[in-house]
Amino acid sequence: MPRLSSLAIPAAIFGLAGMALADSHVSDEVAGAVNVRQSHMSIYAFNLGPLAGMARGRMDYDAEVASAAATNLAGIAALDQDRYWVEGSSHDDLEESEALAAIWDDPTGFGERKIALQVATADLAAVAGNGLEYLQAAMGPVGQSCGGCHEDYRLSDN
Amino acid sequence: MRRLIIALAVLGLLAALALFVTRPRDVSANAFASLTPDVENGAQVYAAAGCASCHLPPDVPEGPLAGGQAFETDFGTFYAPNISMDPEHGIGDWTDLQLASAIVQGTSPEGAHYYPAFPYVAYRNADLQDVTDLIAHLRTLPASDTPSRNHDVGFPYSIRAALGGWKLVFGQPGWVIETQDAEIARGRYLVEALGHCGECHTERAALGGLKTDQWLAGAPLPVGDGRVPNITPAVLDWSAIEIEDYLASGFTPEFDSAGGEMAAVIRNSTSKLTNEDRQAIAAYLKAVPGVE
Secondary structure (H helix, E strand, C coil): CHHHHHHHHHHHHHCCCCHHHHCCCCCHHHHHHHHHHHHHHHHHHHHHHHHHHHHCCCCCCCHHHHHHHHHHHHHHHCCCCCCCCCCCCCCCCCCCCCECCHHHHCHHHHHHHHHHHHHHHHHHHHHHHHCHHHHHHHHHHHHHHHHHHHHHHECCCC | CHHHHHHHHHHHHHHHHHHHHCCCCCCCHHHHHCCCCCHHHHHHHHHHHCHHHHHCCCCCCCCCCCCCCEEEECCEEEECCCCCCCCCCCCCCCCHHHHHHHHHHCECCCCCECCCCCCHHHHCCCCHHHHHHHHHHHCCCCCCCCCCCCCEECCCCCCHHHHHHHHHHHCCCCCCCCCCCHHHHHHHHHHHHHCCCHHHHECECCCCCECHHHCCCEEECCCCCCEECCCCCCCCCCCHHHHHHHHHHCECCCCCECCHHHHHHHHHCHHHCCHHHHHHHHHHHHHCCCCC
8 A cells, every 4th residue: 555655644644635535646755745735834823823813903913933934934935845846737627626737837826925925934033023004014015925826826715 | 650750769768767766876076075185094095995816917925005905706807907006097187976886876077887897886885985095195196107908898788878777786785784883883894885895705696796695605716626605693602702803914813814805805905904994894704604
């Protein structure tokens, strides 16, 4: 069972549903890439939680928590992603993938979006611990960056 | 022969009567003349009405409303026109009354019907004061000399006069849901009139009219895979606060981020509203009938 065991490792690490991909007729490389991409996104979400909550006044500002979460965001935004975006892993290739073919049709535009997120999250990490108003100001570009990429490169369903 | 002539004459008269009944209308000059524009409110109306999301050029997040975005539909491809202040290629030389007639009646300065890709059916429910303020705000925006592109619409939809009949059937003013609550009514105004949310979030019948019994229950994307989501309480189980935060920041309760056309709607419209208006939208969305 080489396919199942190779899926089990990332699924166990990230606690995500690798099962959905187990039935797909895709290569281990593609299945692994889609899994790790979606896991990567869930780490953004986990760290955005307290930052967005504080920015909207839904939870009390805590400089340490804000700084740590923003540093995590910037850290994973800076990871090299070349092996994530393998050919044949768009939504056209497998239903579980929400990545649009536009990613591969327009690598320059997609690359610019990645850099925009790196810049916005680095800016946020630099100031998130300095006070709520700094956090709020720096969260705007981060949100714009998320939305800007999802606007063109992610399947529309929410 | 004589019978045929009479029949043709009757048909001709009926056609003329139909064209007269469905002719393009203008806004009443009297209703409009007494209003004084408030440019500051106009900026809020501009955000709420979402003009930029369609009239900015493709992939340009700010600048003049030079148009050019393509909207593929079952009836053809519509191209958003230049509505910047350029007197030749935009709307700079239109009178306030001409602009108001375009926005709320779907009537061009030449007296032709606009296609309902332009959401005048929703804007019909807008307050004339807000329309006046919006026009004053549009006049403060920069000009672009990019020419508008002609729509690519085949026969029979290319006959604009027929749109008069369409407007008569599908374009009557009025609200989809009833409410006595002031906050929900404000949300209704923002969703049903200015925000024209139903244009994407509600499925259309064969001739393009919105299925109001499926109000905001989602629709297939006009092109490609994916759906515009159902945002009635039957499916959207977010709290009012979660809806409000999503409209402000683009982040869902799971801290995913809005994509597709909604990313532009949040950037250009809902993030620029007041918290009170976002709360009103959330209250409205909690009050609409749930449709599975």
